[in-house]
Amino acid sequence: MNILSENELLTKCALAWGDSGAEKGEVFTKPNIVDFMIKTSGIDQAILLTETKILEPSCGQGDFVLAIAKELCKKASLNGIVNGGRFNSLVTAYDISSENISNAKRKTLEILNSTFSFEDSKELVEQWYKNTDFLLEEKQSRFTHVIGNPPYIRIENIPVDLLKAYRKTFSTMKERADIYIAFFEKSLSLLNNKGVLSFICTDRWTKNRYGSSLRKYISNSYQLDLFVDLYGQNAFKAEVLTYPAITQISKQSNKQTIIIHNPNIDELFSNLVARSLNRNIVDFEGAIVRKDVVNSDKPWMFGSPDELKLINRLESEFPLIEDTGCKIYIGAATGNNKVYVVDGNLDIEQCRKIPMVKAGDLKDGYHRDAQQFLINTYDENGVIDLERFPKLQSYLEIHSEVLKSRHIAKKQPDAWFKTIDRVYPERADKAKLLIPDIKSQLTVIYSEGFHPNNSIYYICSKSWSLRALQAVLLSGLGQLFVSVYSTKVSGGNLRFQAQHLRKIRLPQWKNISITTRLRLENAAVVGDLSEAKKIVFSLYNFSESEKQILGY
Structure with a gap:
């Protein structure tokens, strides 16, 4: 009897990929x-x-x-x-x-x-x-x-x-x-x-x-x-x-x-x-x-030597953004937005619905309220007991076939109805800065009362004023760090992912004067980008040549 070695079996498996170019x-x-x-x-x-x-x-x-x-x-x-x-x-x-x-x-x-x-x-x-x-x-x-x-x-x-x-x-x-x-x-x-x-x-x-x-x-x-x-x-x-x-x-x-x-x-x-x-x-x-x-x-x-020299200086003088009391998250992945993203008219238990924002709602620097809700399949103890919510149970069972076909449901069949990511309602209530993932230019939008979908990254902070932080990021500083650390994708866009955003350097909030704090916040609220640049360049002690790198 001809017994194949482990490697021969795996090779046969590899050849079984077939001739589909898409597969290989x-x-x-x-x-x-x-x-x-x-x-x-x-x-x-x-x-x-x-x-x-x-x-x-x-x-x-x-x-x-x-x-x-x-x-x-x-x-x-x-x-x-x-x-x-x-x-x-x-x-x-x-x-x-x-x-x-x-x-x-x-x-x-x-x-x-x-x-x-x-x-x-x-x-x-x-x-x-x-x-x-x-x-x-x-x-x-x-x-x-x-x-x-x-x-x-x-x-x-x-x-x-x-x-x-x-x-x-x-x-x-x-x-x-x-x-x-x-x-x-x-x-x-x-x-x-x-x-x-x-x-x-x-x-x-x-x-x-x-x-x-x-x-x-x-x-x-x-x-x-x-x-x-x-x-x-x-x-x-x-x-x-x-x-x-x-x-x-x-x-x-x-x-x-x-x-x-x-x-x-x-x-x-x-x-x-x-x-x-x-x-x-x-x-x-x-x-x-x-x-x-x-x-x-x-x-x-x-990047150019001048860009990298500036990055190196900022990295040597200022802490990482998450070391200043800020935290970067990614929005919740559901595994099926068609099922889990609903309008306000769906008759399920109100406590299972959380106001939600998707990337498509973020246009021209503004959050346009689309009156969408995210179904929350979690509570403070983890995955909910679905039988406690009969209206939600009836709704999800209508879609049980497609939900059970997901990889996550096959891994945990008893929790076939849950979303991929755990949802934290308290984050929806918090003020946050929303950052869409795939864009040519960094977009930073202030928002309250909504939970972001998975194509949005967002920042919460225990120290920094989010309006002030918005001004700093939009000054060109955020774009500089992401453009250096990210790669481009189709259409010339950058990936504004957490791993890239976490590279950004910030001064500690306690080290910023009251006057500068107020000026930053006001520049963000009124949308004065030129003013934001002036303040940020002073905050980081930018030289004239460094200002030119950020397009000023």
């Missing part, structure tokens, strides 16, 4: 981006060397391998090389989709056969491509180059057994880390001395909490050579919700990092960047050169 996070890369990465990683210059070994850990239909094959054929023809067999180990490309592998092999064969014999070309194709899960492959070859576009798959969409195996294997796959984090870790671990990795991928991990373990992993043994953000550009053959960045990392040390913001990538530009990396001298405009981007698990900040 497949987004294919445009040719100009592929060519840029091949040049800047040094693959084009090393392609004929016998020691060159290139890894593509998630090849899709072969965008990168096809470009490498074209470069190989061009270089081989120029050098009179007709023996294709010598390149059997040049490329190792993985994909879990048999359909992808089949298509990539066919296209690659056509390219190689333009220079090498059919037999040699066929042999190269068979040697280069592997239809298996790269993350579970036990063979540990070493590579001079790793290049590609790792899949972007949220943890909810990864089969449970695979997720357990990935988390067990990869130390950087912490918290809500997406699968591309594991691709970074394993690919980096397979680099030989002075090897180079070049990935195009979302940049969220460079600043978000779930990327901290990978950032520390890189800081311990690797060097960030190049970071190119592509904000506002469509680098892929399909639309994506998050902006990508090209991240080039090498197994070297004590080198500088070249940062490039939103460039026009063409052949000339690719050659300029490749030459600068090779010579370690930047000789083109638009680049920022730094040596301090990577620092243990700290977020990677890619």
